[in-house]
Amino acid sequence: MRVGRWHEFGETLWLKPPFGYNRERKWGTGVDIGLIGLARSGKTTIFNLLTNSRVDTAGFGKVESRRALATVPDERLDWLKEVYRPKKVTPAVLQVVDVPGLVHTEAQGPNRFLNDVRLVDALIHVVRGFESDLAEPATPLQELEDMELELGLSDLDLVEKRRERIRTGKRISKEQQHELELLDQLYDALESGKRLDQLDLGDEDKRLLSGYQFLTLKPMIWLLNLNDEAFRNLDDRGREAIIKMARDKHIPLVLMAGAMEQEIQELSDSDREEFMRDLGIRQTGTERLAKAAYEHLGLTSFLTAGEDEVRAWTIPQGTSARQAAGKIHSDIERGFIRAEVVAFSALKDAGSLAKARDQGLVRLEGKDYIMHDGDVVNFRFNV
Numbered sequence: 001m002r003v004g005r006w007h008e009f010g011e012t013l014w015l016k017p018p019f020g021y022n023r024e025r026k027w028g029t030g031v032d033i034g035l036i037g038l039a040r041s042g043k044t045t046i047f048n049l050l051t052n053s054r055v056d057t058a059g060f061g062k063v064e065s066r067r068a069l070a071t072v073p074d075e076r077l078d079w080l081k082e083v084y085r086p087k088k089v090t091p092a093v094l095q096v097v098d099v100p101g102l103v104h105t106e107a108q109g110p111n112r113f114l115n116d117v118r119l120v121d122a123l124i125h126v127v128r129g130f131e132s133d134l135a136e137p138a139t140p141l142q143e144l145e146d147m148e149l150e151l152g153l154s155d156l157d158l159v160e161k162r163r164e165r166i167r168t169g170k171r172i173s174k175e176q177q178h179e180l181e182l183l184d185q186l187y188d189a190l191e192s193g194k195r196l197d198q199l200d201l202g203d204e205d206k207r208l209l210s211g212y213q214f215l216t217l218k219p220m221i222w223l224l225n226l227n228d229e230a231f232r233n234l235d236d237r238g239r240e241a242i243i244k245m246a247r248d249k250h251i252p253l254v255l256m257a258g259a260m261e262q263e264i265q266e267l268s269d270s271d272r273e274e275f276m277r278d279l280g281i282r283q284t285g286t287e288r289l290a291k292a293a294y295e296h297l298g299l300t301s302f303l304t305a306g307e308d309e310v311r312a313w314t315i316p317q318g319t320s321a322r323q324a325a326g327k328i329h330s331d332i333e334r335g336f337i338r339a340e341v342v343a344f345s346a347l348k349d350a351g352s353l354a355k356a357r358d359q360g361l362v363r364l365e366g367k368d369y370i371m372h373d374g375d376v377v378n379f380r381f382n383v
Helices: 043-051 075-084 111-118 140-167 174-191 203-212 228-233 236-249 258-265 269-279 285-296 321-328 330-334 344-350 353-358
Strands: 006-009 012-015 032-036 066-071 088-090 093-098 122-128 220-225 253-256 299-305 309-316 336-343 363-365 375-381
Touching (some): 032 111, 043 220, 043 285, 075 299, 075 309, 075 344, 111 140, 122 285, 140 236, 174 203, 220 236, 258 269, 330 375, 336 344
Parallel strands (some): 299 375
Antiparallel strands (some): 012 253, 336 363
């Protein structure tokens, strides 16, 4: 079965996540995405790019996580802005956490790193794919394997400790017996090198494990950070090995050149467009990474538009119209009557909401209607 294919965008490539993968995840909008990786991987550069921050990237060995909001690019907002001329435009955002790099020391080991990683909901592993005078030669495949081993060993340690606690108790309840059997299954998977998110777990088992904060159950994206030279010289064997590992573990893989992205970001709007046009790039790697993270978490957006504000609202996939109304205000959810809905693509083709109505493209939906990505909505309510 073909899992994904490589798409070229100038100097960067990416592997699309398999269709339907991880779509069952139901996240709220308060999601922390942790950037992890070894020191000198370019992780803080990626943090700056995603969040439009200006954190000094020359520092080494920072011990505190930093966080900022990353805008989720959405071209639909640009079109709605031109049509409605609102006072403000509010895109969807994700919170990004720059976790201190994994550095083994005799004093600390990886413990501080692992503790910080447990506090985030999803992970982007930034892997160095370029050579640097400040670091050893790049070994991206080895870095990926080492990080997966580190996360897996941490989960294995949790499983072992919990199994021991149950087994040494005075009495094992029926629920604990089920938990013990589940933990045995997790132990076997981790021992064989699998991630826990590769297991076919039922809803009840997932609920039972939710309090453990297993690291290999967190959604993961791999980001291979390259420079121009590294991109050109990435040999087929190394590339195919990374693709195979990503496919086997069902992990989306994004390739981008962080240094070049930084240059693009510093250009004026007109120069940026010209530069990207010359390179044949439709979207920057930063934009693609933000969208990949958004989709991989099972998140989607509905849109509202008017003279005051054009806005993208983040909801988990599978959210009902009434629940979506509550994202705007609890009174709208409580007094929900109907949702006036038009797909963005239909609205754009019609040219305006009035024309969309004339063409019968605007629908009235009830409280149980499942929202779709790009629905432009006006909620009718009474309180």
